[in-house]
Amino acid sequence: MSLSRRRFVVRTALAAFGAYSIKGFSEASTTLPWRNWSGALTSYPASRFAPASEDELVSFLRTTSDTVRPVGAGHSFTPLVPTDGVLVVLDKLSGLFDYDELTDQATFGAGTRLGSMGVPLEAVGQAMFNLPDIDRQTLAGAISTATHGTGIGFNTLSAYVTEIRLVTATGDVLDISPSTHPDLFRAACVSLGSLGVVTRLQMQNRSAYRLKERNWAQKTEEVLESFDELANRHRHFEMFPLTHSDYALVLSIDETEEPINHPAPNPEEEAQFGNAMSSWMLMPPNERRPHINALAEQIEPSEAVDVSYRILANVRNNRFNEMEYSVPRERGGDCLREILNTIAERQIDVVFPLEYRYVQGDDLWLSMFGGGDRAAISIHRTAEADYRPYFDVIEPIFWKYGGRPHWGKVHSLGYAELNELYPRLEEFRMLRAELDPHGRFLNDHLRKVFGV
Numbered sequence: 001m002s003l004s005r006r007r008f009v010v011r012t013a014l015a016a017f018g019a020y021s022i023k024g025f026s027e028a029s030t031t032l033p034w035r036n037w038s039g040a041l042t043s044y045p046a047s048r049f050a051p052a053s054e055d056e057l058v059s060f061l062r063t064t065s066d067t068v069r070p071v072g073a074g075h076s077f078t079p080l081v082p083t084d085g086v087l088v089v090l091d092k093l094s095g096l097f098d099y100d101e102l103t104d105q106a107t108f109g110a111g112t113r114l115g116s117m118g119v120p121l122e123a124v125g126q127a128m129f130n131l132p133d134i135d136r137q138t139l140a141g142a143i144s145t146a147t148h149g150t151g152i153g154f155n156t157l158s159a160y161v162t163e164i165r166l167v168t169a170t171g172d173v174l175d176i177s178p179s180t181h182p183d184l185f186r187a188a189c190v191s192l193g194s195l196g197v198v199t200r201l202q203m204q205n206r207s208a209y210r211l212k213e214r215n216w217a218q219k220t221e222e223v224l225e226s227f228d229e230l231a232n233r234h235r236h237f238e239m240f241p242l243t244h245s246d247y248a249l250v251l252s253i254d255e256t257e258e259p260i261n262h263p264a265p266n267p268e269e270e271a272q273f274g275n276a277m278s279s280w281m282l283m284p285p286n287e288r289r290p291h292i293n294a295l296a297e298q299i300e301p302s303e304a305v306d307v308s309y310r311i312l313a314n315v316r317n318n319r320f321n322e323m324e325y326s327v328p329r330e331r332g333g334d335c336l337r338e339i340l341n342t343i344a345e346r347q348i349d350v351v352f353p354l355e356y357r358y359v360q361g362d363d364l365w366l367s368m369f370g371g372g373d374r375a376a377i378s379i380h381r382t383a384e385a386d387y388r389p390y391f392d393v394i395e396p397i398f399w400k401y402g403g404r405p406h407w408g409k410v411h412s413l414g415y416a417e418l419n420e421l422y423p424r425l426e427e428f429r430m431l432r433a434e435l436d437p438h439g440r441f442l443n444d445h446l447r448k449v450f451g452v
């Protein structure tokens with residue numbers, strides 16, 4: 001299938017991937033089910049508790065002994081949240097609480113969506129250093145799994161936390177900073193919601209700024225060969241390699257003073273690209289390469305300029321499940337090549353692009369990027385397809401390259417394997433047991449992760 005006009009831009013292509021509907025919510029139940037964003041995880045909490053104040057939360061934890069799980073926006077793909085106990089929802093503890101003009105720090109309620117932080121921060125002259133691919137997550141949910149964006153000069157969001165308020169299983173309120181509790185701080189910045197309920201977070205920001213984004217399509221191998229140089233040259237750099245193709249969709253983002261110019265996506269272009277995609281999906285995977293290459297060659301470069309938070313995060317309306325591992329940066333290229341070759345050789349029927357980005361190392365106990373810079377590689381499967389067969393083939397490739405799983409994205413590892421990958425996991429386990437000796441904050445998944 002080839003198209004007569006060169007009229008697609010990368011944004012169109014990314015929007016069209018996975019243009020499928022989500023499964024219906026059909027099961028009959030007397031309890032209101034909780035579902036994660038992709039729809040793959042369901043649980044039936046006994047009740048939901050949405051405190052209107054920190055005092056309400058403290059009193060609840062002091063006077064009850066129920067099992068609890070804090071939930072953010074439900075955007076994790078791993079069963080961190082499911083519980084048959086009480087689901088604690090922090091939606092009412094949100095918004096900008098406080099800021100400091102001199103230090104560029106600001107304190108937000110834990111339930112604040114990342115996408116609701118840009119405007120109030122801009123009003124006080126501040127902006128976050130980086131954002132993940134989308135901004136629907138809550139701040140506490142995002143930092144609890146070490147959510148990250150792209151950029152070799154940037155850490156996960158967790159590493160920009162300067163103070164955390166945690167309400168423990170016994171209802172004690174702890175204000176945790178690097179100076180007051182050095183160890184607990186490095187544990188609490190990425191805690192999988194297992195140490196208590198986070199109610200507020202102080203973040204290190206910077207002065208407000210504007211960004212220019214450039215998108216284009218280029219041969220994956222060419223990009224890989226100069227990836228380090230491009231990652232060093234641009235503030236943010238990443239690519240989305242297309243499966244059964246020689247091409248990737250490429251993105252660079254840099255600071256600019258240029259005037260705002262941010263064209264909206266064109267729905268007609270999106271529909272046309274979707275039609276082209278549907279036609280190649282009907283072909284056997286081993287016949288797709290020339291067609292997808294031809295389509296990639298028709299993709300025109302595009303640019304957009306806007307305030308930082310409107311460039312860094314995207315809207316992803318089409319649901320999917322995702323596995324992401326990070327591998328040592330120098331092994332990233334080979335790991336990606338082996339995954340793309342395996343998909344081609346095994347003729348895995350997947351059209352969703354991969355995502356390849358660099359993240360700076362840090363010293364947080366459970367950060368995927370603890371100890372050095374790493375390459376984060378993601379694979380996706382549309383929400384209504386069974387992701388297991390595909391992910392089961394690819395996951396061992398990640399292990400071969402020293403991969404650590406993203407806590408919020410599908411993986412199959414338990415305590416024994418994770419303990420090999422995270423040198424501070426044992427210390428985290430001991431700290432968790434001290435703060436929550438009766439396991440109020442545990443569910444089946446966390447028992448597997450912590451070997452409880």
Ligand SMILES: Cc1cc2nc3c(=O)[nH]c(=O)nc-3n(C[C@H](O)[C@H](O)[C@H](O)COP(=O)(O)OP(=O)(O)OC[C@H]3O[C@@H](n4cnc5c(N)ncnc54)[C@H](O)[C@@H]3O)c2cc1C
Binds near residue numbers: 081136193
């Ligand atoms: C479309 C999409 C795009 C994504 N893009 C990226 C990306 O670019 N980069 C990346 O790294 N990840 C990405 N993710 C993963 C996502 O950022 C993480 O899974 C994140 O943790 C989800 O945040 P949430 O608010 O939905 O939290 P949830 O998924 O609801 O919860 C996550 C964890 O946080 C805990 N938690 C939530 N609130 C609190 C609280 N108040 N106190 C204590 N613990 C709490 C929960 O118990 C749980 O352990 C993406 C996910 C989706 C669906």
